Amino acid sequence: MRCRKCRERAVLEIPRHHTAFCKTCLTDFVCAQAERAITEEKMFAKADHVLVAVSGGKDSLSLLDILHKLGYQADAFYVDLGIGEYSRQSRAKVEQFTKARGVALHIHELKEDEGAGINELADLVHRPTCSVCGTLKRYHFNRTAVELGYHVLATGHNLDDEASRLLGNVLHWQTEYLDKQGPVLPASMEGFAKKVKPLFRLAEREIAAYAIVNRIDYIVEECPNSKGAKMLLYKDILNRLESESPGTKQAFYWGFLAKQEADAKTRPSMTDNDQAVLHPCPTCGQPTTAETCSYCKLMARAKKDGPAPVRM
Amino acid sequence: MKVLLNHPVREVEMKGPRRVRELLKELSLLPETVLVVRGDELVTEDDMLRDDDRIEIRPVMSGG
Ligand SMILES: [Zn+2]
Ligand SMILES: [Zn+2]
Numbered sequence: 614m615r616c617r618k619c620r621e622r623a624v625l626e627i628p629r630h631h632t633a634f635c636k637t638c639l640t641d642f643v644c645a646q647a648e649r650a651i652t653e654e655k656m657f658a659k660a661d662h663v664l665v666a667v668s669g670g671k672d673s674l675s676l677l678d679i680l681h682k683l684g685y686q687a688d689a690f691y692v693d694l695g696i697g698e699y700s701r702q703s704r705a706k707v708e709q710f711t712k713a714r715g716v717a718l719h720i721h722e723l724k725e726d727e728g729a730g731i732n733e734l735a736d737l738v739h740r741p742t743c744s745v746c747g748t749l750k751r752y753h754f755n756r757t758a759v760e761l762g763y764h765v766l767a768t769g770h771n772l773d774d775e776a777s778r779l780l781g782n783v784l785h786w787q788t789e790y791l792d793k794q795g796p797v798l799p800a801s802m803e804g805f806a807k808k809v810k811p812l813f814r815l816a817e818r819e820i821a822a823y824a825i826v827n828r829i830d831y832i833v834e835e836c837p838n839s840k841g842a843k844m845l846l847y848k849d850i851l852n853r854l855e856s857e858s859p860g861t862k863q864a865f866y867w868g869f870l871a872k873q874e875a876d877a878k879t880r881p882s883m884t885d886n887d888q889a890v891l892h893p894c895p896t897c898g899q900p901t902t903a904e905t906c907s908y909c910k911l912m913a914r915a916k917k918d919g920p921a922p923v924r925m
Numbered sequence: 926m927k928v929l930l931n932h933p934v935r936e937v938e939m940k941g942p943r944r945v946r947e948l949l950k951e952l953s954l955l956p957e958t959v960l961v962v963r964g965d966e967l968v969t970e971d972d973m974l975r976d977d978d979r980i981e982i983r984p985v986m987s988g989g
Contacts, residue, residue, distance in 0.1 A: 614970075624966070624969065625960075625969065626969050671987060831987075832987065833984070835987055845986065853957075855957050856955055856956065
């Protein structure tokens, strides 16, 4: 197979765009799609300081790589969840990557700061690990971005991540979550970082291919906690649909975004909505809709039920 | 040829020559969910794999 642009040997076929690319043209394509997302959705500008939440996986490390190629100022933030060998390996990938490129890396270590790893914390509060993990990561992503003065927090979520999450929300008609499914969440109030997903136009497979041809050493292993997770099932189903009719994922997610945008004119803005319901958490000062924020609630519960040294 | 698979990591021996498309079919893998790497080069579905190739099947879903 030949590259449709330059006739070199192709490394990836992209049926949803009726094309195939060589290494160089694939890299150009991926960077152009990210740039388009960043500018069209007004995510950030060249003068802004971007904090990229990295996991050691292909998406977040590729995102960091792409942003630097495009000339943006981006640093890395890693949350060490303390999941044994998996965390050790993924942290090592992040440290190697950032060190080799001279990228600033901030680390939050659960065992150090919360006094326990994610599995122990989830056990203490009797909640599913993935849900506790989500709460903790969201909290620290936001807090770190705000406290360190970054303009925006970027995550490596791709088209497959967003389409599968949308499928999950629609299957259960969790319409209250749909508002927050766009690629940009505004910094609607003091203490809230703007959050963006520059890879939402790119399929997971395109990013994995980008990582391989650009020799990005990422953790291939899955998080041991995510085995059998619902999201993987939704991704699998969408992949089967995509194989039968290329373009299904983007039609589903981008179509949803277009509808949201059309509706936005007649509805109150997300900022107005947020400001109506959010206030600072009395314990930590982070914005929350509840009396105490979900992080502080979680930590209070872990501390009460825990035998030992869970810190706040 | 030696074929390295992930999730979980394991190695299988397959006979060459055969096309990537056929290899994936034989392993019951959906092309949309994997990438095929020969040595350290990405190959496409119509590429021919030889008996002495070292192949890695890289799942595209990974990490968190
Ligand atoms: Zn080309
Ligand atoms: Zn709080």
